[in-house]
Amino acid sequence: xxxxxxxxxxxxxxxxxxxxxxxxxxxxxxxxxxxxxxxxxxxxxxxxxxxxxxxxxxxxxxxxxxxxxxxxxxxxxxxxxxxxxxxxxxxxxxxxxxxxxxxxxxxxxxxxxxxxxxxxxxxxxxxxxxxxxxxxxxxxxxxxxxxxxxxxxxxxxxxxxxxxxxxxxxxxxxxxxxxxxxxxxxxxxxxxxxxxxxxxxxxxxxxxxxxxxxxxxxxxxxxxxxxxxxxxxxxxxxxxxxxxxxxxxxxxxxxxxxxxxxxxxxxxxxxxxxxxxxxxxxxxxxxxxxxxxxxxxxxxxxxxxxxxxxxxxxxxxxxxxxxxxxxxxxxxxxxxxxxxxxxxxxxxxxxxxxxxxxxxxxxxxxxxxxxxxxxxxxxxxxxxxxxxxxxxxxxxxxxxxxxxxxxxxxxxxxxxxxxxxxxxxxxxxxxxxxxxxxxxxxxxxxxxxxxxxxxxxxxxxxxxxxxxxxxxxxxxxxxxxxxxxxxxxxxxxxxxxxxxxxxxxxxxxxxxxxxxxxxxxxxxxxxxxxxxxxxxxxxxxxxxxxxxxxxxxxxxxxxxxxxxxxxxxxxxxxxxxxxxxxxxxxxxxxxxxxxxxxxxxxxxxxxxxxxxxxxxxxxxxxxxxxxxxxxxxxx
Numbered sequence: 001x002x003x004x005x006x007x008x009x010x011x012x013x014x015x016x017x018x019x020x021x022x023x024x025x026x027x028x029x030x031x032x033x034x035x036x037x038x039x040x041x042x043x044x045x046x047x048x049x050x051x052x053x054x055x056x057x058x059x060x061x062x063x064x065x066x067x068x069x070x071x072x073x074x075x076x077x078x079x080x081x082x083x084x085x086x087x088x089x090x091x092x093x094x095x096x097x098x099x100x101x102x103x104x105x106x107x108x109x110x111x112x113x114x115x116x117x118x119x120x121x122x123x124x125x126x127x128x129x130x131x132x133x134x135x136x137x138x139x140x141x142x143x144x145x146x147x148x149x150x151x152x153x154x155x156x157x158x159x160x161x162x163x164x165x166x167x168x169x170x171x172x173x174x175x176x177x178x179x180x181x182x183x184x185x186x187x188x189x190x191x192x193x194x195x196x197x198x199x200x201x202x203x204x205x206x207x208x209x210x211x212x213x214x215x216x217x218x219x220x221x222x223x224x225x226x227x228x229x230x231x232x233x234x235x236x237x238x239x240x241x242x243x244x245x246x247x248x249x250x251x252x253x254x255x256x257x258x259x260x261x262x263x264x265x266x267x268x269x270x271x272x273x274x275x276x277x278x279x280x281x282x283x284x285x286x287x288x289x290x291x292x293x294x295x296x297x298x299x300x301x302x303x304x305x306x307x308x309x310x311x312x313x314x315x316x317x318x319x320x321x322x323x324x325x326x327x328x329x330x331x332x333x334x335x336x337x338x339x340x341x342x343x344x345x346x347x348x349x350x351x352x353x354x355x356x357x358x359x360x361x362x363x364x365x366x367x368x369x370x371x372x373x374x375x376x377x378x379x380x381x382x383x384x385x386x387x388x389x390x391x392x393x394x395x396x397x398x399x400x401x402x403x404x405x406x407x408x409x410x411x412x413x414x415x416x417x418x419x420x421x422x423x424x425x426x427x428x429x430x431x432x433x434x435x436x437x438x439x440x441x442x443x444x445x446x447x448x449x450x451x452x453x454x455x456x457x458x459x460x461x462x463x464x465x466x467x468x469x470x471x472x473x474x475x476x477x478x479x480x481x482x483x484x485x486x487x488x489x490x491x492x493x494x495x496x497x498x499x500x501x502x503x504x505x506x507x508x509x510x511x512x513x514x515x516x517x518x519x520x521x522x523x524x525x526x527x528x529x530x531x532x533x534x535x536x537x538x539x540x541x542x543x544x545x546x547x548x549x550x551x552x553x554x555x556x557x558x559x560x561x562x563x564x565x566x567x568x569x570x571x572x573x574x575x576x577x578x579x580x581x582x583x584x585x586x587x588x589x590x591x592x593x594x595x596x597x598x599x600x601x602x603x604x605x606x607x608x609x610x611x612x613x614x615x616x617x618x619x620x621x622x623x624x625x626x627x628x629x630x631x632x633x634x635x
Contacts, residue, residue, distance in 0.1 A: 001013060001014075001015050001017075001050075001051075001052060001053050001054075002053045003017070003022060003050070003053070003054060003055075003056050004053075004054070004055040004056065005026075005055075005056060005057075006057050011025070013025075013050075015051055015052075016049040016050070016051060017049070017050055018037075018046060018047050018048060018049060018050065019034065019036070019037025019039070019044070019045075019046040019047075019048070019050070019056065019058060020034060020037075020046040020047060020187070022037070022056060022058065023037075023046070023058045026058070030058055030060070033060040033061070033223075034046055034058050034059065034060060035059050035060055035061065035066045035069050035070055035186050035187075035191070036059045036065070036066065036069045036184045036185075036186070037056060037057070037058055037059060038056065038057040038059055038065065039054045039055075039056055040054050040055055041055075043059065043065050043068075043069065043184055044183070044184050045133070045135055045183060045184040045185060045187075046184075046187050047187065048135070048184075061222070061223050064451075067096070068096040069096075069184055069185065069186060070096075070186060070191075070192070070221060070223070071096035071097070071100055071101040071220070071221060072094070072095060072096040072101060072185065073133065073185045073186040073189075073191075073192060074101055074192050074195055074219065074221040075094035075095070075096070075101035075102065075103045075219070076094065076133070076172065076174060076177070076179055076181070076185065077123050077126060077127060077174070077189055077192050077195075078094075078101075078103055078119060078123055078195075078197065078217060078219060079091050079094055079103050079105070079177065079179060080123075080126055080174060080175065080176075080177035080189075081119045081120075081122035081123040081125075081126060082103070082105055082107070082119060082217075083177060084122055084126070084176075085118060085119060085122055086107045086108075086109060088107070088108075088151075089105055089106065089107045090105070090106040090107075090151070090152045090153070090154055091103060091104070091105055091106070091152065091154060091155070091179065092104030092105070092106070092154045092203075092205055092214050093154075093158075094179075098474070098475060099220060099231070099474065100198070100218060100219055100220030100221070101218070101219055101220070101221075102216050102217060102218045102219070103216070103217055104154075104203050104205070104214040104215070104216050105214060105215050105216075105217065106154070106212065106214050106215075107215070110215075111200050111215050111217070112200075113199075113200070115200075116197040116198075116199075116200070116217070117197075119197060119217070120195065120196070120197055123192075123195060126175065126189055127189045127190055127192050127193075128190070129175060129189065129190075130188050130189055130190030131174050131175035131188060131189050132174070132187060132188045132189075133172050133173070133174050133183075133185035133186060133187065133188060133189070134172065134173045134174070135170050135171075135172055135183055135184075135185075136170065136171045136172070136173060137168045137169065137170050138169060138170075138171065139164060139169065140159060140162055140164045140169055143155075143159055143162075143169050143171065143180065144156060144159055146171070146178075147159065147180065154205065155179075155180045157205075157206075158180060159180065167182075170182060170183060172185055174188075174189055175189070191223070192221055193221075193222070193223050193224070193225070194221060194222050194223070194224065194225045194227075194228040195219055195220065195221035195222075195228070196219060196220055196221070196228060196231075196232060197217055197218070197219040198218045198219055198220060198235070199217075199218050200215055200216065200217055200218075201215075201216045201218070202214070202215065202216065202367060203215075203216040203367065204365070204367065207365060207368070209365055209366075209367070234472050234473065237472060238472055238474075238525070240528070241472070241524070241525040241528045241529070242371075242525065243371055243372060243373075243520075243521040243522075243524040243525050244371040244372075246524050246525075246528070246529040247263075247269070247371075247372075247524065249529070249585075249586075250268065250529050250537070250586060250587065251266050251267075251268050251269075252265075252266055252268050252269035252272065252524070252537070253265050253266055253269040253372075254266065255371075259377075260366055260369060260376065261364055261366075261369045261374075261375045261376030261377065262375060262376055262377035263372055263375065263377075263517060267537075268537035268538070269520075269537070271537040271566065272520055272523075272531070272535055272537060273516055273520065275534065275535050276513065276516060276519070276520070276535075277357060277516075279409070279633075280357075280381045280406075280512065280513065283402065283405075283406060283512070284353075284355045284383070287353070287398065287402055288353060289353040289354070289355040289383060290352075290353065290354055290355070291354075291355045291356065291357075292336065292339050292354045292355070292356050293356060293357075293358070294329075294332060294335035294336065294338070294339070294356060294358065295329070295335065296328055296329055296358075296359055296361075297319065297326050297327075297328060297329075298326060298327060298329055298334075298335065299324060299325070299326055299327075300318075300324075300325040300326065300327055302327075302334050302335070303316070303327050303334070305334070305490055305491065306333070306334035306460075306487060306490060306491075307426045307459065307460060307486070307490065308327075308330070308331075308334070310426075311424060311426065311459040312330060312459070314363070315330055315362050315363050315364075316328065316330050316361075316362070316363060317361050317362075317363050317376075328360075328361040329358070329360055329361070330360055330361060330362045331360060331380070331382075332356050332358040332360070332380065332382045332384070333382075333384055333484075333487060333507075333509055334487065334491070336354050336356065336384040337384075337487060337488075337491040337493060337507075338491075339354060340352065340354075340386055340493055340505075341491065341492075341493065344496065345386075345494070345495040345496070345505070346495060346496050347388060347495055347496065347497045347498055347503070349495065350386060350387045350388050350391065350495060350505060351385050351386060351387035351388075351391055351395055352385065352386045352387075353383060353385045354383060354384050354385070354386075355381075355382065355383040356380075356382045356383065356384075357379055357380070357381055357382070357516075358379065358380055358382055359377065359378075359379055360377070360378055360379070360380055360515075361376055361377050362376060362378075363376065364376050371521060372517040372518060372520060372521035373518055373521050375515075375517050375518075378515040378516065378517045378518070379515060379516040379517065380511055380514070380515050380516075381511055381512055381513045381514075381515075381516065382509075382510075382511050383509075383510050383511070384507060384508070384509055384510075385507070385508040385510070386488075386493065386495075386505045386506070386507055387505060387506055387508065388495070388497075388503070388505065388506070389506055391506075392438045392442070392483070392506060392508075393438070393441060393442055393445060395508060396438070396439065396442035396481065396483075396508070397442060397445065397446055399481050399508070399510055400442065400443075400446055400448060400464075400481070401446075402512070403466055403479050403481075403512055406512050407468060407479075409633050409635070410523065410526075410635060411635045412468035412469075412470075413468065413469070414466045414467065414468055414479070415449075415450075415466070415467050415468070415469075415475075416443060416448055416449070416450040416451075416464055416465070416466055416467075417450060417451050417452070417453040417456075417464070417465040417466075417467070417477075418436070418439055418440060418443065418450050418451070418452055418453060418462070418463075418464055418465075419453040419454075419455075419456035419457045419458075419462060419463050419464070419465050420432075420436050420452070420453070420454050420455060420456070420457050420462050421436070421455065421457055421462060422455050422456065422457050422458075422459060423455060424459060425457070425459055425460075426459050426460045426486050427460065427461075427485065427486035427489070431485040431486060431489075432457075432461075432462065432485075434485060435461050435462050435483040435484065435485055436457075436462045436483075438483050439462055439463070439464055439481070439483050442464075443464065450464070453465065457482075458482055458509075460482075460484055460486045460487060461482045461483055461484035461485070461486060461509070462482065462483060463480050463481060463482035463483070463509075464480065464481040464482075465477050465479075465480055466478060466479035466480065466481070468522075470522060470525060470526040471525075471526050471527075471528070472525070472526075476518075476522050477514075478512075478513060478514040478518070478519060478522070479510075479511060479512050479513070479514060480509070480510065480511055480514065481508065481509075481510045482508065482509040482510070483506065483507075483508055484506070484507040484508070484509060485504075485506060485507075487507050488504050488505050488506065488507050489504065493505050493507070523535070528587075529587045530587040530589075530609055530610065531587070531589075532589075532629075532633065532634060532635045533589045533590070533626060533629045533630055533634065534629065534630040534631075534633045534634070535633075536566070536587075536588065536589050537566065538566055538567070538568050538586070538588045539565050539566045539567065539588070539589055539590065539626065539630070540560055540565055540566070540567045540568075540588070540589070540590045540591070540592060540626070541567070541568050541569075541570055541579075541583045541586075541588045541590070541591045541592070542556050542557045542560070542567060542568070542569050542570065542591075542592045542594065542604075543569075543570040543576065543579045543580075543583075543591065543592070543593060543594065544570075544594040544595075545576045545593065545594065545595045545596075548596065549594045549595060549596065549598070549599050550571065552594055552598070552599045553569060553594045554569060556592060556594065556604060556619060557569040559619065559623070560623065563623050563627065564627075565623070565626060565627070565630075568588075570583070576593065580593075580607065584609065584610075587609055588609060589608065589609050590606060590607070590608060590609070590622075590626065591606075591607040591608075591609075592604040592605065592606060592607075592622070593605040593606075593607060597616065598616060601616065601618075602618065602619060603616045603617060603618050603619060604616065604617065604619050604622055606622060
């Protein structure tokens with residue numbers, strides 16, 4: 001049979017060849033690094049037989065899917081160690097995540113950080129035995145019998161959702177540990193070299209607060225020690241950059257129990273918010289968008305018509321008044337159709353681009369809230385575009401360029417995923433296929449590399465998810481572009497074509513930042529609170545060395561403010577060294593030190609954050625310089 005490799009080479013192998021056999025044939029080094037194999041797009045164990053012609057890729061830790069296999073296998077190793085140390089432990093789910101893994105466990109003991117070290121030591125002990133991960137396929141009844149005997153109600157709950165006609169039910173055995181798992185896994189536990197358990201948190205089974213709370217252990221692992229050490233260093237740096245910590249220190253926002261999951265914006269935080277608002281509005285004006293604003297509280301009939309009531313009701317805040325049920329809107333899209341439908345639309349009117357900076361609410365579980373990364377109230381830089389089918393490619397091309405240009409302002413390099421039809425999707429399969437093909441065509445036409453993210457589309461349409469990597473190499477999904485044929489059907493949207501016939505428009509949903517809250521949190525951590533000058537709440541701090549220079553310092557302060565520069569005057573009766581250190585902590589881009597020399601020369605001594613003293617310059621020269629930085633949005 002013929003095996004096609006990623007470089008296009010075709011090799012002939014005997015039927016039943018394994019991924020490991022192919023890796024060894026290519027190179028012994030590749031075989032030693034191999035973790036799993038992708039066969040015709042599906043990732044399987046290295047030791048599973050390939051029985052027909054296929055396209056094959058050997059996966060190592062350099063591949064995203066290879067990392068996923070490695071981290072998922074380490075979660076099994078951790079569960080094995082927990083079961084050894086705490087007999088009778090029961091297990092929920094233990095997936096790979098963005099950077100590592102976790103496992104939800106149910107044991108009588110409340111775990112403390114010291115327990116993590118014990119579990120790690122047991123993991124090393126088990127890994128040294130180098131027992132293979134072995135896949136065992138069985139019937140649903142056999143699996144139920146096995147986990148009933150084990151008394152693991154969580155696995156039994158998971159088994160209820162399995163359809164053995166749709167997929168094989170499999171267990172993975174590693175030494176004395178057996179777990180319900182689709183796989184795949186690394187060949188053996190000995191491949192899991194270096195790992196670190198990071199923290200413990202609480203997690204309700206299936207994310208439902210009505211269920212039992214389990215203990216979730218997070219961890220990460222790497223094949224090389226230096227990679228683990230570098231990752232731990234990044235985690236330590238991430239703690240220093242935590243937007244919740246810096247938000248408080250820099251007086252940007254606060255959270256209060258009176259309104260969980262909703263930030264209270266302080267004046268300095270609002271400066272950042274408004275700068276981004278101005279920026280996004282400028283971008284939209286350049287791209288011929290019209291801004292609208294729709295109600296926050298809407299009757300449930302809207303959500304029933306849109307499909308949100310069926311697919312999203314549990315994530316909505318509901319209000320009853322005058323024997324009617326209303327919902328706080330979790331998104332803006334259905335209401336924009338009402339604006340569209342206020343007039344008869346001609347084909348010449350399209351595309352219609354409606355932008356909306358709307359306030360949205362989603363009923364996130366308290367335990368899932370995470371600073372401004374996961375909130376209950378947020379503001380979206382939303383837009384909905386109504387267009388003809390023949391305009392799709394051109395409009396998507398404009399959107400992709402707009403997103404790319406926007407992220408360049410912040411020094412971000414976007415990456416793209418095409419997310420396709422989920423299991424619980426709204427609308428006909430044919431419409432989904434057409435929409436997915438439209439998005440894929442746009443990505444290919446613009447020569448944009450992308451990865452496929454099967455089953456992760458919105459319930460009403462496929463989408464392009466756009467992510468960036470921050471200064472700590474973490475990936476953040478921010479922007480999204482969704483192509484929707486369903487809502488125009490549900491809301492009976494129409495336009496009159498050139499033949500005077502009624503036609504159905506297509507709808508594009510798009511957000512560039514995603515939400516202001518999440519985007520600002522990412523910026524805080526990316527810049528470690530030291531924002532570019534144009535975005536900084538305070539751009540300049542003016543400080544006299546003594547009271548003798550106070551009047552000139554006030555004049556400098558007033559001149560800067562008159563020139564549109566956000567300035568603070570430090571009039572405190574403190575030594576200049578103390579003031580400098582304090583403003584450094586507050587990460588103000590520029591400090592202007594005023595001494596007697598500066599007064600006499602009508603100049604300012606410039607000190608730049610983290611870079612130190614730059615010497616004295618005339619005040620007008622400094623103003624020109626900083627205005628240039630602000631105008632060009634230098635990062």
